[in-house]
Amino acid sequence: MLDAYIQSYNQAVFETDKPAALEVVNHALNDGFSPEDIVFKLVIPAIELMMTLIEKDPDANLAQHFMTAQIAADVTEKMLEKFSKPPEMIGRVVIGAAYGDLHSLGKRIVSGCLKSLMVDVVDLGTNVTAEKFVDTAVAENAQVIAVSAMMVHTATSEKGSLGVRSLLQERGLEQQIKLAVGGAPYRFDPELYTKVGADAWAPDGVTAAKVIVDLIREVKP
Amino acid sequence: MTPMEILTAAATGNPAPRIPVFCNMSDHGARELGMPAKQYFSRGEYVADGQLRLLRRYGYDNIWSLHYVGKEAELLGCREILFADDGVPNVADFVIKNLDDIAKLDIPTDITQHPAWQSVADCLKILCCEVGTTHPICAYVTASTTLPAILMGMDKWMELFLLGPFDVRDELLRKCSDFCRQEIAALRALGANVLIYSTPFGSPYFVSRKQIEQKVMPWMRRDLLPGGNEDIVYYCGMAGFNDVIDLVFDELHIKTHYISPLADLAEAKRLIGNRGLTCGVIDDIKMIHWSTEQTRAEVQRIIEIGKTGGHFLFGNGVMPMAVPEANIRTMVDAAFEYGRLP
Numbered sequence: 002m003l004d005a006y007i008q009s010y011n012q013a014v015f016e017t018d019k020p021a022a023l024e025v026v027n028h029a030l031n032d033g034f035s036p037e038d039i040v041f042k043l044v045i046p047a048i049e050l051m052m053t054l055i056e057k058d059p060d061a062n063l064a065q066h067f068m069t070a071q072i073a074a075d076v077t078e079k080m081l082e083k084f085s086k087p088p089e090m091i092g093r094v095v096i097g098a099a100y101g102d103l104h105s106l107g108k109r110i111v112s113g114c115l116k117s118l119m120v121d122v123v124d125l126g127t128n129v130t131a132e133k134f135v136d137t138a139v140a141e142n143a144q145v146i147a148v149s150a151m152m153v154h155t156a157t158s159e160k161g162s163l164g165v166r167s168l169l170q171e172r173g174l175e176q177q178i179k180l181a182v183g184g185a186p187y188r189f190d191p192e193l194y195t196k197v198g199a200d201a202w203a204p205d206g207v208t209a210a211k212v213i214v215d216l217i218r219e220v221k222p
Numbered sequence: 223m224t225p226m227e228i229l230t231a232a233a234t235g236n237p238a239p240r241i242p243v244f245c246n247m248s249d250h251g252a253r254e255l256g257m258p259a260k261q262y263f264s265r266g267e268y269v270a271d272g273q274l275r276l277l278r279r280y281g282y283d284n285i286w287s288l289h290y291v292g293k294e295a296e297l298l299g300c301r302e303i304l305f306a307d308d309g310v311p312n313v314a315d316f317v318i319k320n321l322d323d324i325a326k327l328d329i330p331t332d333i334t335q336h337p338a339w340q341s342v343a344d345c346l347k348i349l350c351c352e353v354g355t356t357h358p359i360c361a362y363v364t365a366s367t368t369l370p371a372i373l374m375g376m377d378k379w380m381e382l383f384l385l386g387p388f389d390v391r392d393e394l395l396r397k398c399s400d401f402c403r404q405e406i407a408a409l410r411a412l413g414a415n416v417l418i419y420s421t422p423f424g425s426p427y428f429v430s431r432k433q434i435e436q437k438v439m440p441w442m443r444r445d446l447l448p449g450g451n452e453d454i455v456y457y458c459g460m461a462g463f464n465d466v467i468d469l470v471f472d473e474l475h476i477k478t479h480y481i482s483p484l485a486d487l488a489e490a491k492r493l494i495g496n497r498g499l500t501c502g503v504i505d506d507i508k509m510i511h512w513s514t515e516q517t518r519a520e521v522q523r524i525i526e527i528g529k530t531g532g533h534f535l536f537g538n539g540v541m542p543m544a545v546p547e548a549n550i551r552t553m554v555d556a557a558f559e560y561g562r563l564p
Contacts (some may be wrong), residue, residue, distance in 0.1 A: 019385060065378065065430075067380050154544070185460075
Protein backbone atom coordinates (compact mmCIF):
# COMPACT_ATOMS: atom_id res chain seq x y z
CA MET A 2 0.00 0.00 0.00
CA LEU A 3 2.88 2.36 0.78
CA ASP A 4 4.09 1.98 -2.80
CA ALA A 5 0.78 3.28 -4.10
CA TYR A 6 0.99 6.30 -1.82
CA ILE A 7 4.58 6.96 -2.88
CA GLN A 8 3.56 6.86 -6.52
CA SER A 9 0.57 9.17 -6.01
CA TYR A 10 2.57 11.59 -3.86
CA ASN A 11 5.47 11.75 -6.35
CA GLN A 12 3.04 12.35 -9.18
CA ALA A 13 1.38 15.21 -7.28
CA VAL A 14 4.74 16.82 -6.50
CA PHE A 15 5.92 16.47 -10.09
CA GLU A 16 2.73 18.14 -11.31
CA THR A 17 3.10 20.86 -8.64
CA ASP A 18 -0.36 19.95 -7.34
CA LYS A 19 -0.25 20.83 -3.66
CA PRO A 20 -3.89 19.89 -2.81
CA ALA A 21 -3.38 16.45 -4.36
CA ALA A 22 -0.16 15.92 -2.37
CA LEU A 23 -1.88 16.87 0.88
CA GLU A 24 -4.77 14.53 0.07
CA VAL A 25 -2.34 11.62 -0.35
CA VAL A 26 -0.79 12.45 3.02
CA ASN A 27 -4.20 12.57 4.73
CA HIS A 28 -5.22 9.23 3.22
CA ALA A 29 -1.95 7.68 4.34
CA LEU A 30 -2.46 8.97 7.88
CA ASN A 31 -6.02 7.62 7.92
CA ASP A 32 -4.69 4.27 6.78
CA GLY A 33 -2.51 4.14 9.86
CA PHE A 34 0.84 5.31 8.65
CA SER A 35 2.69 7.32 11.28
CA PRO A 36 3.82 10.93 10.81
CA GLU A 37 7.39 9.56 10.90
CA ASP A 38 6.52 7.22 7.99
CA ILE A 39 5.04 10.13 6.06
CA VAL A 40 8.20 12.22 6.41
CA PHE A 41 10.87 9.54 6.08
CA LYS A 42 9.21 7.17 3.60
CA LEU A 43 7.15 9.60 1.54
CA VAL A 44 8.32 13.21 1.72
CA ILE A 45 12.10 12.82 1.90
CA PRO A 46 12.33 10.13 -0.81
CA ALA A 47 10.08 12.30 -3.00
CA ILE A 48 12.27 15.34 -2.59
CA GLU A 49 15.38 13.24 -3.23
CA LEU A 50 13.75 11.86 -6.36
CA MET A 51 12.87 15.37 -7.44
CA MET A 52 16.48 16.42 -6.91
CA THR A 53 17.64 13.60 -9.15
CA LEU A 54 15.05 14.40 -11.80
CA ILE A 55 15.86 18.09 -11.76
CA GLU A 56 19.58 17.38 -12.03
CA LYS A 57 18.94 15.21 -15.10
CA ASP A 58 16.21 17.36 -16.62
CA PRO A 59 17.36 20.72 -17.89
CA ASP A 60 13.72 21.55 -18.66
CA ALA A 61 12.56 21.39 -15.03
CA ASN A 62 11.08 24.79 -14.30
CA LEU A 63 11.08 27.23 -11.42
CA ALA A 64 7.41 26.55 -10.66
CA GLN A 65 8.28 22.88 -10.09
CA HIS A 66 11.18 23.82 -7.82
CA PHE A 67 9.01 26.21 -5.86
CA MET A 68 6.09 23.83 -5.44
CA THR A 69 8.36 20.89 -4.59
CA ALA A 70 9.84 22.95 -1.78
CA GLN A 71 6.52 24.33 -0.58
CA ILE A 72 4.77 20.97 -0.54
CA ALA A 73 7.70 19.27 1.19
CA ALA A 74 8.08 22.00 3.81
CA ASP A 75 4.35 22.25 4.55
CA VAL A 76 3.85 18.51 4.91
CA THR A 77 7.00 18.11 7.01
CA GLU A 78 6.01 20.96 9.31
CA LYS A 79 2.56 19.48 9.86
CA MET A 80 3.97 16.00 10.48
CA LEU A 81 6.72 17.18 12.85
CA GLU A 82 4.03 18.46 15.22
CA LYS A 83 2.70 14.91 15.42
CA PHE A 84 6.04 13.10 15.90
CA SER A 85 6.23 10.94 19.03
CA LYS A 86 9.64 12.46 19.81
CA PRO A 87 11.60 15.28 18.15
CA PRO A 88 13.52 14.04 15.11
CA GLU A 89 17.30 14.16 14.96
CA MET A 90 18.30 17.13 12.82
CA ILE A 91 21.28 16.60 10.54
CA GLY A 92 22.63 20.14 10.88
CA ARG A 93 21.95 23.85 10.81
CA VAL A 94 22.15 26.46 8.07
CA VAL A 95 22.08 30.24 8.20
CA ILE A 96 20.50 31.52 5.01
CA GLY A 97 19.75 34.97 3.59
CA ALA A 98 19.92 37.26 0.57
CA ALA A 99 23.18 39.16 0.14
CA TYR A 100 23.64 42.76 1.23
CA GLY A 101 21.78 45.08 -1.15
CA ASP A 102 19.62 42.25 -2.49
CA LEU A 103 15.89 42.14 -1.72
CA HIS A 104 15.00 38.99 -3.70
CA SER A 105 13.61 36.12 -1.65
CA LEU A 106 12.30 33.39 -3.98
CA GLY A 107 15.50 31.34 -4.25
CA LYS A 108 16.08 31.48 -0.53
CA ARG A 109 12.52 30.33 0.12
CA ILE A 110 12.88 27.31 -2.20
CA VAL A 111 16.16 26.26 -0.58
CA SER A 112 14.75 26.71 2.94
CA GLY A 113 11.68 24.60 2.17
CA CYS A 114 13.76 21.74 0.82
CA LEU A 115 16.22 21.90 3.71
CA LYS A 116 13.48 21.79 6.34
CA SER A 117 12.01 18.68 4.77
CA LEU A 118 15.48 17.08 4.83
CA MET A 119 15.69 17.60 8.61
CA VAL A 120 18.01 20.60 8.49
CA ASP A 121 17.47 23.49 10.90
CA VAL A 122 17.17 26.72 8.94
CA VAL A 123 17.90 30.14 10.40
CA ASP A 124 16.48 32.59 7.84
CA LEU A 125 17.96 36.08 8.11
CA GLY A 126 15.75 37.52 5.37
CA THR A 127 17.03 39.86 2.67
CA ASN A 128 19.73 42.58 2.52
CA VAL A 129 21.93 40.79 5.07
CA THR A 130 25.42 42.03 5.93
CA ALA A 131 28.42 39.69 5.89
CA GLU A 132 28.91 40.36 9.63
CA LYS A 133 25.35 39.28 10.39
CA PHE A 134 25.77 36.05 8.42
CA VAL A 135 28.94 35.13 10.29
CA ASP A 136 27.87 36.33 13.75
CA THR A 137 24.60 34.40 13.48
CA ALA A 138 26.32 31.25 12.20
CA VAL A 139 28.66 31.33 15.19
CA ALA A 140 25.88 32.08 17.69
CA GLU A 141 23.63 29.36 16.25
CA ASN A 142 26.42 26.83 15.84
CA ALA A 143 25.59 26.44 12.12
CA GLN A 144 27.69 24.35 9.75
CA VAL A 145 26.80 26.28 6.59
CA ILE A 146 26.16 29.88 5.55
CA ALA A 147 24.05 30.08 2.38
CA VAL A 148 24.07 33.41 0.53
CA SER A 149 21.51 34.05 -2.19
CA ALA A 150 22.22 36.81 -4.73
CA MET A 151 20.00 37.51 -7.71
CA MET A 152 21.89 40.49 -9.11
CA VAL A 153 25.45 40.63 -10.38
CA HIS A 154 26.61 43.42 -8.09
CA THR A 155 25.24 41.72 -4.97
CA ALA A 156 26.83 38.41 -6.02
CA THR A 157 30.25 39.93 -6.61
CA SER A 158 30.28 42.66 -3.95
CA GLU A 159 32.85 42.76 -1.15
CA LYS A 160 29.83 43.09 1.15
CA GLY A 161 28.35 39.75 0.02
CA SER A 162 29.94 36.33 -0.30
CA LEU A 163 33.46 37.80 -0.51
CA GLY A 164 32.86 39.60 2.78
CA VAL A 165 31.64 36.40 4.45
CA ARG A 166 34.74 34.56 3.22
CA SER A 167 37.03 37.31 4.59
CA LEU A 168 35.37 37.16 8.00
CA LEU A 169 35.53 33.36 8.13
CA GLN A 170 39.24 33.59 7.30
CA GLU A 171 39.94 36.35 9.82
CA ARG A 172 38.19 34.48 12.60
CA GLY A 173 39.68 31.07 11.79
CA LEU A 174 36.26 29.55 11.09
CA GLU A 175 36.81 28.06 7.64
CA GLN A 176 37.03 24.46 8.84
CA GLN A 177 33.81 24.62 10.85
CA ILE A 178 31.60 26.83 8.67
CA LYS A 179 31.21 26.26 4.92
CA LEU A 180 29.90 28.83 2.46
CA ALA A 181 27.37 28.10 -0.32
CA VAL A 182 26.01 30.58 -2.87
CA GLY A 183 23.20 30.61 -5.41
CA GLY A 184 21.22 32.90 -7.67
CA ALA A 185 20.89 33.92 -11.30
CA PRO A 186 24.43 35.27 -11.90
CA TYR A 187 25.93 31.90 -10.99
CA ARG A 188 23.86 30.17 -13.65
CA PHE A 189 25.32 32.40 -16.34
CA ASP A 190 28.89 31.94 -15.08
CA PRO A 191 29.22 28.58 -13.30
CA GLU A 192 32.80 29.46 -12.27
CA LEU A 193 31.68 32.62 -10.53
CA TYR A 194 31.28 30.87 -7.18
CA THR A 195 35.01 30.31 -6.90
CA LYS A 196 35.66 33.99 -7.63
CA VAL A 197 33.42 35.07 -4.75
CA GLY A 198 35.08 32.75 -2.27
CA ALA A 199 32.32 30.15 -1.90
CA ASP A 200 32.87 26.45 -1.25
CA ALA A 201 29.97 25.38 -3.45
CA TRP A 202 27.02 26.58 -5.52
CA ALA A 203 23.92 25.13 -7.11
CA PRO A 204 22.03 26.10 -10.26
CA ASP A 205 18.61 25.94 -8.58
CA GLY A 206 16.98 25.91 -5.18
CA VAL A 207 16.22 22.21 -5.02
CA THR A 208 19.73 21.02 -5.85
CA ALA A 209 21.06 23.74 -3.54
CA ALA A 210 19.56 21.79 -0.63
CA LYS A 211 21.51 18.70 -1.69
CA VAL A 212 24.72 20.73 -1.99
CA ILE A 213 24.18 22.22 1.46
CA VAL A 214 23.51 18.83 3.04
CA ASP A 215 26.78 17.61 1.52
CA LEU A 216 28.60 20.60 3.04
CA ILE A 217 27.06 19.90 6.44
CA ARG A 218 28.36 16.34 6.24
CA GLU A 219 31.86 17.64 5.42
CA VAL A 220 31.85 19.60 8.65
CA LYS A 221 29.81 17.20 10.76
CA PRO A 222 30.39 13.64 9.53
CA MET B 223 23.08 53.35 -44.04
CA THR B 224 21.90 54.63 -40.69
CA PRO B 225 21.56 52.20 -37.77
CA MET B 226 17.78 52.42 -38.24
CA GLU B 227 18.11 51.37 -41.87
CA ILE B 228 20.49 48.56 -40.93
CA LEU B 229 17.96 47.26 -38.40
CA THR B 230 15.14 47.42 -40.94
CA ALA B 231 17.30 45.58 -43.48
CA ALA B 232 18.06 42.82 -40.97
CA ALA B 233 14.41 42.44 -40.06
CA THR B 234 13.20 42.34 -43.66
CA GLY B 235 16.09 40.37 -45.14
CA ASN B 236 17.27 43.20 -47.40
CA PRO B 237 20.95 43.90 -48.16
CA ALA B 238 23.01 45.85 -45.61
CA PRO B 239 26.73 46.41 -44.96
CA ARG B 240 26.62 44.54 -41.65
CA ILE B 241 24.37 43.08 -38.99
CA PRO B 242 22.94 45.45 -36.34
CA VAL B 243 24.83 45.67 -33.04
CA PHE B 244 22.62 46.50 -30.05
CA CYS B 245 23.92 47.30 -26.56
CA ASN B 246 22.17 47.65 -23.26
CA MET B 247 24.43 49.88 -21.19
CA SER B 248 21.71 51.08 -18.87
CA ASP B 249 23.62 51.03 -15.59
CA HIS B 250 26.80 52.55 -17.02
CA GLY B 251 25.24 55.97 -17.58
CA ALA B 252 25.72 57.17 -14.00
CA ARG B 253 29.41 56.34 -14.06
CA GLU B 254 29.73 58.02 -17.44
CA LEU B 255 28.42 61.23 -15.88
CA GLY B 256 30.38 60.70 -12.67
CA MET B 257 27.34 60.86 -10.43
CA PRO B 258 25.68 58.52 -7.90
CA ALA B 259 22.95 56.25 -9.33
CA LYS B 260 20.20 57.93 -7.31
CA GLN B 261 21.08 61.34 -8.72
CA TYR B 262 21.51 59.98 -12.25
CA PHE B 263 18.08 58.39 -12.29
CA SER B 264 16.40 61.43 -10.75
CA ARG B 265 16.19 63.31 -14.05
CA GLY B 266 15.46 62.21 -17.60
CA GLU B 267 18.05 64.70 -18.86
CA TYR B 268 20.81 62.85 -16.99
CA VAL B 269 19.75 59.45 -18.32
CA ALA B 270 19.55 60.77 -21.87
CA ASP B 271 22.93 62.48 -21.55
CA GLY B 272 24.58 59.36 -20.11
CA GLN B 273 23.17 57.10 -22.81
CA LEU B 274 24.08 59.52 -25.63
CA ARG B 275 27.66 59.75 -24.34
CA LEU B 276 27.92 55.95 -24.23
CA LEU B 277 26.50 55.74 -27.75
CA ARG B 278 29.10 58.21 -29.00
CA ARG B 279 31.90 56.40 -27.15
CA TYR B 280 31.15 52.91 -28.49
CA GLY B 281 29.16 53.61 -31.67
CA TYR B 282 26.64 50.76 -31.48
CA ASP B 283 23.31 50.91 -33.26
CA ASN B 284 20.63 51.60 -30.65
CA ILE B 285 19.89 53.67 -27.59
CA TRP B 286 17.98 52.82 -24.40
CA SER B 287 15.48 54.97 -22.52
CA LEU B 288 15.14 52.56 -19.58
CA HIS B 289 15.73 54.05 -16.14
CA TYR B 290 15.23 50.91 -14.05
CA VAL B 291 12.58 48.20 -13.82
CA GLY B 292 11.31 49.54 -10.47
CA LYS B 293 10.10 52.69 -12.27
CA GLU B 294 6.96 50.73 -13.17
CA ALA B 295 6.40 49.93 -9.50
CA GLU B 296 6.79 53.64 -8.67
CA LEU B 297 4.04 54.46 -11.16
CA LEU B 298 1.85 52.06 -9.21
CA GLY B 299 2.62 53.39 -5.74
CA CYS B 300 6.07 52.07 -4.68
CA ARG B 301 7.61 54.63 -2.35
CA GLU B 302 11.17 53.39 -2.00
CA ILE B 303 13.84 52.21 -4.42
CA LEU B 304 17.14 50.88 -3.11
CA PHE B 305 19.84 52.39 -5.31
CA ALA B 306 23.35 51.00 -5.63
CA ASP B 307 26.29 52.73 -7.25
CA ASP B 308 27.67 49.45 -8.59
CA GLY B 309 24.53 47.87 -10.01
CA VAL B 310 20.81 47.68 -10.62
CA PRO B 311 18.28 49.40 -8.32
CA ASN B 312 15.84 47.16 -6.33
CA VAL B 313 12.24 47.76 -5.34
CA ALA B 314 12.44 48.25 -1.57
CA ASP B 315 8.76 48.89 -0.85
CA PHE B 316 6.29 46.38 -2.18
CA VAL B 317 3.01 48.00 -3.21
CA ILE B 318 1.12 44.79 -2.44
CA LYS B 319 1.97 43.64 1.07
CA ASN B 320 -0.98 41.31 1.46
CA LEU B 321 -3.70 39.99 -0.84
CA ASP B 322 -6.21 42.61 0.37
CA ASP B 323 -4.03 45.29 -1.22
CA ILE B 324 -4.85 43.93 -4.68
CA ALA B 325 -8.43 45.22 -4.51
CA LYS B 326 -7.06 48.62 -3.46
CA LEU B 327 -4.44 48.78 -6.25
CA ASP B 328 -5.32 51.72 -8.47
CA ILE B 329 -4.15 51.92 -12.05
CA PRO B 330 -3.76 55.62 -12.91
CA THR B 331 -6.16 56.70 -15.63
CA ASP B 332 -3.24 58.38 -17.37
CA ILE B 333 0.22 57.24 -16.26
CA THR B 334 1.84 60.09 -18.18
CA GLN B 335 0.41 62.51 -15.58
CA HIS B 336 2.15 60.65 -12.73
CA PRO B 337 5.19 62.53 -11.36
CA ALA B 338 7.37 59.41 -11.75
CA TRP B 339 6.70 59.39 -15.50
CA GLN B 340 8.21 62.85 -16.05
CA SER B 341 11.82 61.68 -16.22
CA VAL B 342 10.91 58.95 -18.74
CA ALA B 343 9.15 61.51 -20.93
CA ASP B 344 12.02 63.98 -20.63
CA CYS B 345 14.57 61.32 -21.52
CA LEU B 346 12.67 60.10 -24.58
CA LYS B 347 12.07 63.63 -25.79
CA ILE B 348 15.84 64.29 -25.82
CA LEU B 349 16.72 60.94 -27.38
CA CYS B 350 14.15 61.45 -30.15
CA CYS B 351 15.45 64.93 -30.82
CA GLU B 352 19.11 63.82 -30.91
CA VAL B 353 19.03 60.45 -32.68
CA GLY B 354 15.37 59.68 -33.39
CA THR B 355 15.76 59.82 -37.14
CA THR B 356 18.88 57.66 -37.26
CA HIS B 357 18.81 55.20 -34.35
CA PRO B 358 16.31 52.71 -32.95
CA ILE B 359 15.14 53.88 -29.51
CA CYS B 360 14.59 50.99 -27.10
CA ALA B 361 12.12 51.06 -24.23
CA TYR B 362 11.33 48.39 -21.65
CA VAL B 363 7.90 47.07 -20.69
CA THR B 364 7.17 44.40 -18.09
CA ALA B 365 4.44 41.96 -19.13
CA SER B 366 1.28 41.75 -17.02
CA THR B 367 2.17 38.25 -15.84
CA THR B 368 5.57 39.41 -14.54
CA LEU B 369 4.72 42.88 -13.25
CA PRO B 370 3.23 41.45 -10.00
CA ALA B 371 6.70 40.16 -9.10
CA ILE B 372 7.92 43.74 -8.62
CA LEU B 373 4.70 44.75 -6.87
CA MET B 374 4.63 41.94 -4.28
CA GLY B 375 7.91 39.99 -4.52
CA MET B 376 8.60 37.00 -6.74
CA ASP B 377 7.91 34.35 -4.10
CA LYS B 378 4.51 35.80 -3.14
CA TRP B 379 3.60 36.18 -6.81
CA MET B 380 4.68 32.63 -7.63
CA GLU B 381 2.49 31.41 -4.77
CA LEU B 382 -0.53 33.40 -5.91
CA PHE B 383 0.03 32.46 -9.55
CA LEU B 384 0.20 28.73 -8.81
CA LEU B 385 -2.05 28.31 -5.79
CA GLY B 386 -4.54 31.15 -5.95
CA PRO B 387 -7.04 32.40 -4.87
CA PHE B 388 -7.46 32.59 -8.62
CA ASP B 389 -10.11 35.30 -8.70
CA VAL B 390 -7.70 37.56 -6.82
CA ARG B 391 -4.84 36.55 -9.12
CA ASP B 392 -6.91 37.37 -12.19
CA GLU B 393 -8.00 40.72 -10.75
CA LEU B 394 -4.31 41.61 -10.29
CA LEU B 395 -3.44 40.41 -13.79
CA ARG B 396 -6.25 42.46 -15.31
CA LYS B 397 -4.99 45.58 -13.56
CA CYS B 398 -1.40 44.87 -14.57
CA SER B 399 -2.47 44.28 -18.16
CA ASP B 400 -4.36 47.60 -18.18
CA PHE B 401 -1.16 49.27 -16.96
CA CYS B 402 0.95 47.46 -19.56
CA ARG B 403 -1.32 48.59 -22.41
CA GLN B 404 -1.15 52.18 -21.22
CA GLU B 405 2.61 52.07 -20.83
CA ILE B 406 3.16 50.64 -24.32
CA ALA B 407 0.95 53.32 -25.86
CA ALA B 408 2.69 56.09 -23.90
CA LEU B 409 6.18 54.91 -24.88
CA ARG B 410 5.20 54.67 -28.53
CA ALA B 411 3.71 58.16 -28.41
CA LEU B 412 7.04 59.47 -27.10
CA GLY B 413 8.98 57.91 -29.97
CA ALA B 414 10.20 54.57 -28.63
CA ASN B 415 10.21 52.21 -31.61
CA VAL B 416 11.74 49.01 -30.18
CA LEU B 417 9.76 47.76 -27.18
CA ILE B 418 11.49 45.10 -25.12
CA TYR B 419 8.53 43.13 -23.76
CA SER B 420 9.92 41.44 -20.68
CA THR B 421 8.00 38.28 -19.96
CA PRO B 422 9.92 35.80 -17.78
CA PHE B 423 6.64 33.95 -17.16
CA GLY B 424 6.63 33.37 -20.91
CA SER B 425 9.70 31.16 -20.53
CA PRO B 426 9.56 27.41 -19.85
CA TYR B 427 12.35 28.03 -17.35
CA PHE B 428 9.82 29.73 -15.07
CA VAL B 429 6.62 27.75 -15.70
CA SER B 430 5.69 24.79 -17.86
CA ARG B 431 4.77 25.15 -21.52
CA LYS B 432 1.25 24.05 -20.61
CA GLN B 433 1.01 26.87 -18.04
CA ILE B 434 2.34 29.32 -20.63
CA GLU B 435 -0.27 28.23 -23.14
CA GLN B 436 -3.18 28.25 -20.71
CA LYS B 437 -2.38 30.91 -18.12
CA VAL B 438 0.21 33.30 -19.58
CA MET B 439 -0.52 33.52 -23.30
CA PRO B 440 -4.06 34.98 -22.93
CA TRP B 441 -2.71 37.83 -20.83
CA MET B 442 0.15 38.50 -23.24
CA ARG B 443 -2.37 38.66 -26.08
CA ARG B 444 -4.38 41.17 -24.06
CA ASP B 445 -1.28 43.27 -23.21
CA LEU B 446 -0.29 43.56 -26.83
CA LEU B 447 -3.64 43.72 -28.60
CA PRO B 448 -4.21 47.48 -28.99
CA GLY B 449 -1.16 48.59 -31.00
CA GLY B 450 0.03 45.50 -32.80
CA ASN B 451 3.34 43.67 -32.40
CA GLU B 452 5.63 44.98 -35.14
CA ASP B 453 7.95 46.81 -32.74
CA ILE B 454 7.80 44.21 -29.94
CA VAL B 455 10.82 42.12 -28.86
CA TYR B 456 10.09 38.90 -26.96
CA TYR B 457 12.47 38.83 -24.00
CA CYS B 458 12.28 36.51 -21.00
CA GLY B 459 14.64 38.25 -18.59
CA MET B 460 17.61 36.30 -20.01
CA ALA B 461 15.87 32.94 -19.51
CA GLY B 462 15.69 30.57 -22.48
CA PHE B 463 12.48 30.10 -24.46
CA ASN B 464 13.33 28.08 -27.58
CA ASP B 465 10.52 25.65 -26.77
CA VAL B 466 7.86 28.33 -27.19
CA ILE B 467 9.22 30.24 -30.19
CA ASP B 468 6.64 28.62 -32.49
CA LEU B 469 3.90 29.44 -30.00
CA VAL B 470 5.00 33.07 -29.83
CA PHE B 471 4.83 33.32 -33.61
CA ASP B 472 1.45 31.60 -33.82
CA GLU B 473 -0.29 33.22 -30.88
CA LEU B 474 1.36 36.61 -30.51
CA HIS B 475 2.77 37.21 -34.00
CA ILE B 476 5.95 38.62 -32.42
CA LYS B 477 8.79 38.36 -34.91
CA THR B 478 11.82 39.47 -32.88
CA HIS B 479 13.26 37.11 -30.27
CA TYR B 480 16.00 37.99 -27.79
CA ILE B 481 17.68 34.62 -27.23
CA SER B 482 19.21 33.74 -23.86
CA PRO B 483 22.95 33.00 -23.78
CA LEU B 484 21.92 29.79 -21.97
CA ALA B 485 19.79 28.66 -24.91
CA ASP B 486 20.94 26.89 -28.08
CA LEU B 487 21.33 29.78 -30.51
CA ALA B 488 21.64 27.56 -33.57
CA GLU B 489 18.35 25.90 -32.70
CA ALA B 490 16.69 29.28 -32.14
CA LYS B 491 17.96 30.52 -35.50
CA ARG B 492 16.58 27.40 -37.16
CA LEU B 493 13.20 27.81 -35.44
CA ILE B 494 12.89 31.48 -36.35
CA GLY B 495 14.43 31.21 -39.81
CA ASN B 496 13.48 34.08 -42.07
CA ARG B 497 10.12 34.57 -40.37
CA GLY B 498 11.63 37.16 -38.03
CA LEU B 499 14.74 38.51 -36.37
CA THR B 500 16.96 36.34 -34.17
CA CYS B 501 18.92 38.30 -31.58
CA GLY B 502 22.07 36.45 -30.52
CA VAL B 503 23.06 37.54 -27.02
CA ILE B 504 26.49 37.34 -25.42
CA ASP B 505 26.87 36.18 -21.80
CA ASP B 506 28.04 39.48 -20.37
CA ILE B 507 28.26 38.09 -16.85
CA LYS B 508 31.12 35.91 -18.03
CA MET B 509 32.60 39.06 -19.59
CA ILE B 510 33.43 40.29 -16.07
CA HIS B 511 36.26 37.77 -15.90
CA TRP B 512 36.98 37.06 -19.55
CA SER B 513 40.11 38.28 -21.31
CA THR B 514 39.63 40.43 -24.40
CA GLU B 515 40.65 37.40 -26.49
CA GLN B 516 37.88 35.30 -24.90
CA THR B 517 35.35 38.06 -25.47
CA ARG B 518 36.38 38.40 -29.09
CA ALA B 519 36.20 34.65 -29.67
CA GLU B 520 32.70 34.47 -28.19
CA VAL B 521 31.46 37.33 -30.37
CA GLN B 522 32.86 35.51 -33.39
CA ARG B 523 31.16 32.25 -32.36
CA ILE B 524 27.76 33.89 -31.90
CA ILE B 525 27.91 35.84 -35.14
CA GLU B 526 29.08 32.82 -37.15
CA ILE B 527 26.02 30.93 -35.94
CA GLY B 528 23.63 33.76 -36.66
CA LYS B 529 24.87 35.64 -39.68
CA THR B 530 24.26 32.97 -42.29
CA GLY B 531 20.88 33.53 -43.87
CA GLY B 532 20.51 37.03 -42.46
CA HIS B 533 17.68 38.12 -40.18
CA PHE B 534 20.16 38.38 -37.31
CA LEU B 535 21.15 40.93 -34.68
CA PHE B 536 23.96 40.83 -32.12
CA GLY B 537 23.26 42.07 -28.59
CA ASN B 538 24.18 41.84 -24.95
CA GLY B 539 22.22 41.14 -21.77
CA VAL B 540 22.56 43.37 -18.74
CA MET B 541 26.23 44.43 -19.07
CA PRO B 542 27.09 44.57 -15.35
CA MET B 543 29.17 47.55 -14.28
CA ALA B 544 31.97 45.17 -13.26
CA VAL B 545 32.66 44.33 -16.92
CA PRO B 546 35.98 45.98 -17.85
CA GLU B 547 35.74 48.73 -20.43
CA ALA B 548 38.29 46.92 -22.60
CA ASN B 549 35.89 43.98 -22.91
CA ILE B 550 32.98 46.24 -23.91
CA ARG B 551 35.15 47.92 -26.53
CA THR B 552 36.37 44.53 -27.79
CA MET B 553 32.81 43.20 -27.95
CA VAL B 554 31.52 46.12 -30.02
CA ASP B 555 34.55 46.22 -32.36
CA ALA B 556 34.45 42.46 -32.89
CA ALA B 557 30.71 42.58 -33.61
CA PHE B 558 31.27 45.21 -36.28
CA GLU B 559 34.17 43.23 -37.77
CA TYR B 560 32.63 39.75 -37.80
CA GLY B 561 29.20 41.13 -38.61
CA ARG B 562 30.26 42.57 -41.95
CA LEU B 563 28.12 41.31 -44.81
CA PRO B 564 29.30 40.65 -48.36
